Amino acid sequence: MNESLKTADGRQVLRIERRLPHPPEKVWPAVTEPEHLREWFPAEVRLDPRVGGRMTFSFGSAAEDAPESVGRVDAYDPPRLFAFSWEEELFRIELHPDGPGCLLVFSHVFDDRAGAASFASGWQICLETLDGLLDGRAADHSLRPSARLHESYVERFGLADGVVETTGDGWRVRFERQLTRPAEAVWAVLGGTAARGGTTTQDGTAAPGGTAASGRPPAGFTTDEFPAGQVTALDAPTLLEYAWEAAGAPAGRIRWHLTEGTGHGARLVLEQTGPAGTAGNGATALAAWRARIEPLARQLAEEADRQP
Template sequence: MNETLRSVDGRTELRIERRLGHAPAKVWRALTEPSELAAWFPAVVELDLRLDGRIAFSFEQGEDGFVEDPDNAGVIRAYDPPRLLEYNWGVEVLRWELEPDGDGCVMTLTATFDDRPAAASYTAGWLGCFSALDLMLGGSGEEPVDYAPRHEHYVAKFGLDAGTITRTAEEWTIRFERQFAKPKERIWAHLSGGRTPAPGQPAPQGFVAKGIEPGPVAEVSEPTSLVCGPITWKLRDGNGGARVILTHTGPLAEDPAEPYDAWHDLLEAIADQA
C-alpha cells in the first residue's frame, strides 16, 4: 500500500496504490458493474458506461431524490477498459488506473478534491473499501483496523494536525482546522466537562490550552461554537466526525509560537482522550 497527498493547482490530490492478486479484467468489472460495486463502494452507483456517460451516487439511508443532488452526480471523463476510468463525483474527481503485474494488477486511485482537512478520513475510508473489494474478489483483504486509529495515522502522516499563523500590521492569528473521528457532540462534551458554558462565566478548562488566558465566555451555542476573548471555537459535522476550527488572535508584541504549540497539544489530546 502506498498513499501520498499533495497540492496540485490549488486543489488536494490523494493517491493510493494497492497490488491486487486479480487480473485487470476482473478488477475492472468490480469498478464498473453496479452489482459488484454494491459489495464494496461507499454508495450505490448508477452509470452509463461510456465516455461522457452520466454517473450518479445514492445512499440507502439517503433522502428521496438524493441522486439528483449535483454533489452526487457526474460524468465519465476518461474511459479506456480495462485500464482507465475517471469520473467526477460532484466537485471531486476519481481516477482509477489498472496496470498488469504478474498474475495480478496494481490499482491506483487518484482522488482530487478541495477539502484538504478531510484527507485523512477519505484515506481511511477508501482503505476500508479496498479491503472489502479484495475480499469480494476472493482475496484475503486486510486485518480489520478501527476507523479512528487509521484516521489519526493519516492525520499525522499527511501533516493535517498543523495550523497556520498569519500576521497583519497589528496582530497575528493562529488557526487550526482539524478533522476528528468522533462526533461533534462527543468533542463538545469533552471540552465542556459536561457543563453548559454561559456568557460572562470563565471558559471551561477543556477549551483552554496550557498557558492561555482566554477571558470570560462572550458567546456560546452548544455544541457548535464558543467565543471567549480572542479565542473562537467552531464545531460542525465533517467527513466521518467533527470538524473543529479554532482561532486565537494576539498582538504582534507577543510571540505566537508558544500559544501555537499549546493549542496543537490540546487538539492532539482531544483526539486521544475524547
C-alpha cells in the same frame, strides 16, 4: 497498500496503490459495472460506460428512491483506465499489469484538506472489501473505518498542524481538525457541561433567544500560556469564545467552533488572535494548541472505537 496526499493546482490529491493477485481483465468489471460496484463502492452507481457518459450516485437501501448526485465519465479505456467526476470531485482508477496480477492505482481529487484522513480511511475499507470480493469472499457491509486508523492518517498527512497568519492588526493562529466524535461528545470532554447557555454577542450580552455567557471558560478550553478572561460568546455545544489576557487586560480572542465534519464526527476550527508587536506569541500559541488538541483527539478516538 501505499498512500500519499499531495497538493496540485490548489487541490488535494489522495493516491492509493494496492497490488491485487488478479489480472486487469478480472478486476475491470468489479470497478466499472454497477452490479459489482454496489458491493464495495460507498454509493449506488449508475453509468453510461463511455467518455462523457452520465453517472448518478445515490445512498440508501432503496437506491431508486434515494436523493441522487451526478457526475460524468471522463475516461473509459478497458481494462486499463476508468476516470469520472462526482459533483466537484474527481476519481481515477488505473489497472497496471503486474506479473500474474495487477497494480490498482486509485486517485481522489478534492478541496477539503482537513477531510483527507476521513477519505483515506474510508477508501482503505472500500478497497479491502474489493480485494475480498475478487478472492470470492462476501462483502461485510457493517465494516467502518476505526478512529485509530483515521488518526494514523492525520499524523501521516500532517493534518494536525496549524498555521500562523499575519493580519492587519496583529496575528492569528488557526487549526482545522477533523475529530472522530460528534460535537456533543467533544463538548463534554472539554468540560463544556459547565458552560451552557445560548448565543451571546461580542460584548457578552445575550443575543435574541439566548442566555448571556458569564465567567471564565472551563479549563478544557484553555491553555496555561494564555490566561483566560471572560467568555464573550457561547452556543453549546458548538461555540465558545473568550478573551485571553496579558498583564491582566484583554489582548485577543480564542474561539472554539465545532462544525459539521466528514462523517466521522465534528470538525474543530480553533482560532486565536493577538495584537501587533507580539509576533512571538503566535509561535507560542501554535505549539500550545497543538499540545492541547492532540490528546483531545486521541481520547475521542479511543471513545469512538469503544462505541458499538
